[in-house]
Amino acid sequence: MTSDLRNRLLLLLVLPLCLLAMAGVWLDYRSADDAANRHDQRLLRLLPALSDSVLAPAIRDNEPPLLLLAPPVEDFLRQNAGFSGYSVRDPSGKLLLGDDWVHSAVPTTQAPEFHSVEFGGVTYRVAVQRGRTGAGELVVALADGSDPRQQWAQQLLLRVLLPNLVLVAAAALAIHWAVGRAFKPLVDLAEAVEDRSPRDLSPIDEAASPAEVRPLVHSLNRLFALVNAQAEGQRRFVADAAHQLRTPLAGLQAQVEAWAMMAKA
Template sequence: MLSGLRRRLLVMLLLPLVALALVNAWFDYRSADNVALQQDKRLAALVPLLADSLIGEGLRRTDPPVLLMAPVLEAFFNDRPGFAGFALTDADGKLMLGEAWLADIAPTTPEAVFHSEEHAGVTWRIVQQRQQTVVGEVVVTIADGSDPRQQWARSIVLKVLLPNLVLIAAAAFAVGWAVERALKPLLDLKDAVERRSPRDLSALDETGSPEEVRPLVRSLNRLFGLVNAQAESQRRFVADAAHQLRTPLAGLQSQVEAWAQAASSASADGMLSLRTEQVHKLRGATRRTTQLANQLLALSRADARTMQAQPMQRVDLKSLCETILESHLDAASAKGIDLGLDTQAVTVMGHEWLLRELLSNLVDNAVKYTPEGGTVTIRCAALDGRVLLEVEDDGPGVPEAERGRVLERFYRVQGTKGEGNGLGLAIAQEIARVHHSQLELQAGAAGHGLRVRVVL
């Protein structure tokens, strides 16, 4: 858009300059043409004067006629040394006086005849006319090598076109610079919008824009406000719904857990076994629903826009890793999984509860999808001035083609066994964005399994 606008401005400003240059050249040509017409009239006026300058033949008939030029003729020929000449020929075309190269074919009419001719590298303007003189009918020829039309043709490049081209080039540079400076606020606005995160819907600075651009900035701010209000409404709805569901779901889960324990301790007849299986299915569904509500609430609270105003604090990652290991140790032991630590004493600036949620989701996924007897390792270490936080397992892993999609909300790889809602990695990715990072999914150390890394 800006490139097209810049091009249109340049064309609209430079086209009048080009038109003016062409008009200037045309006026120069018309001026030279008018001068040339005046020169033709002057040459035509000199013809009878040259004819009247013949005063008679010499002492012998073989002698050439005597020529006594008028002062006007002498001034004409003296002012143009080497660029003026004449010839007097009789009716048969025999040269009587003057330049031999001008003794050309005589005109057939009594009117003056004009033409241009190239001779000795000079373009001459030549006039010929029959005149009656004291020695009879004579053809008078006068040549002028200073024809203004020819001078204009020779000097058009140096005196007309070249200065105009230089003027147009200088004007193009000046106009380009002026257009660039004039469009700089638009370029700054474009850069400001392009640098923004898709989640940054804060208002643009209206005072920093010129008056002509402010309506556009106001329209963008109004659009940002509407989109932000709609997104905020959706976030509030998800958070409120998840929060309201937590209490009844907790009560329902406790009742189902108690019922499941009671059913398991009862006698194992056929009917009771069937009921016990149904209770266990109900317990699994209740656990998944409770986990979904908790994850939705965590996802809403972890949104990058809602965390921008909250200050970060120094977080001890080693202590955080130890806490997460303790909370997931029972689940790992139940499956015979070796859940271990590989940590260094490192700290980062961040939101502790969000980082705890991130690491908890990663470890929960690793324990959930790693088969019995597997290994899950939690790591934190310093790496080139940054801090590395990762969880590695030797489970089935994620195909490389699916690694981008598993970060999407509610997406699960087809054929995946185990319970899950497809929100764990999405929540971890959202928390990583809050900390100006992202999840990196790689294969495990032995080429299988999954390693999820966050560089802070």
């Protein structure tokens, strides 16, 4: 009985906790998604500045174009040092300036594109655009490793899943302990009734019983009293019947003995 109650209570508690956990994950994801969209917009605003940083074509063959990073791009790279990068490539994809790991498929249009690049154990958000620069048509790209999507995925286990698992486990232990403690008086009463002799109809001590089960003990005592009264009535009936049967039999026996003595005389 207590095991069934534990399971029911655990189910009733776990379902709301799971729903709350799912709602928390969804809200956290929406927050990270909004931050990621703002992050993408920032990269989009920096791409034209990076294109404008390419001032002129190379002076000599096998040399890169003349580059002077615009202040916004320079600030971005400095603020995200170690988690950012850039590249300038020709339309064929050959690296002219910047970091070789900042790469993606060469866009076929001048519309900006976004890609993900794995480098050094970090997932970078890369914004790429093909367009006109001071050195002709080139492909510029900016990479940022502080993408909120990546941070959200890394923190999901610690911020959402693990705390909820601990909460569910603690709730299960609390329910197991609370139900066992709450129903211990009832279990003790059931064991006491089972251990009684079938002929023992004496009342159970209500004062010694916990307040939670006293109404049940009172009802059991009433039942014992009724059964005892019926049994006592049956015992009296049997005793009276036996007495009434003994009296005629005793007279008949005396009569038979008298006739036997007369026959002998």
